[in-house]
Amino acid sequence: MKKSLFIFCFLFAFALSSKAQDNVSLPAQYQKMMEKILGNIPKVATSKANSLLDFAKSMIGVPYRYASSNPSRGFDCSGFVSYVFGNFGFKVPRSSPEFAATGVPVKLSEAKVGDVLIFTGTSHKSKRIGHVGIIYSIDNEGNIKFIHSTSGKANGVTITDFDNYYKGRFIKAVSIM
Known part of the structure; x- marks a missing residue:
């Protein structure tokens, strides 16, 4: 998870700096990697919410x-x-x-x-x-x-x-x- 978070932060910073400098988007391979990482974030949040609600339900x-x-x-x-x-x-x-x-x-x-x-x-x-x-x-x-x-x-x-x-x-x- 820490590695994915680091990669996400790096790619996000890269995307921001590239767009700010010359309106260049991320290369396709990095864009797909970033989408994959972003796609997993709601699962983590849902997991924590489910744990919280299981505890509450108890x-x-x-x-x-x-x-x-x-x-x-x-x-x-x-x-x-x-x-x-x-x-x-x-x-x-x-x-x-x-x-x-x-x-x-x-x-x-x-x-x-x-x-x-x-x-x-x-x-x-x-x-x-x-x-x-x-x-x-x-x-x-x-x-x-x-x-x-x-x-x-x-x-x-x-x-x-x-x-x-x-x-x-x-x-x-x-x-x-």
Whole structure:
């Protein structure tokens, strides 16, 4: 992987310097090599997202517990998300509202598995951030399921459809990975 990354960086720098100097593109053999390397990058990202989600899924059924990020006691929503990402070396906030300023904002239509969804709280009167979850799956029709810790019916870590109820509370999506 390190060798591929080095080759990619070299070829990328070569391409930039060549184009900047005289609008010459990469020779065909290097262009094919660069395309092959670039083609493998999403597989690496998908692998990390899958590992993260497998870990998150292992906590389904852990009960909801306000202000907790401890799997032996339970999780609130942001405690769950921060615990999951923290186990993979990502530094993320501990409270839901802070997620709005974390990561890279992405359009919902461009969100990927492993991205974080940010919602309002349950009060219909307030538009303040109050809930977060991690995109668990996106099917071919664009239907999203997300994993989160909820104080609702499931009362703990569960996988939920991004249905009209959550669409009405949706604020934004961010990419952490």
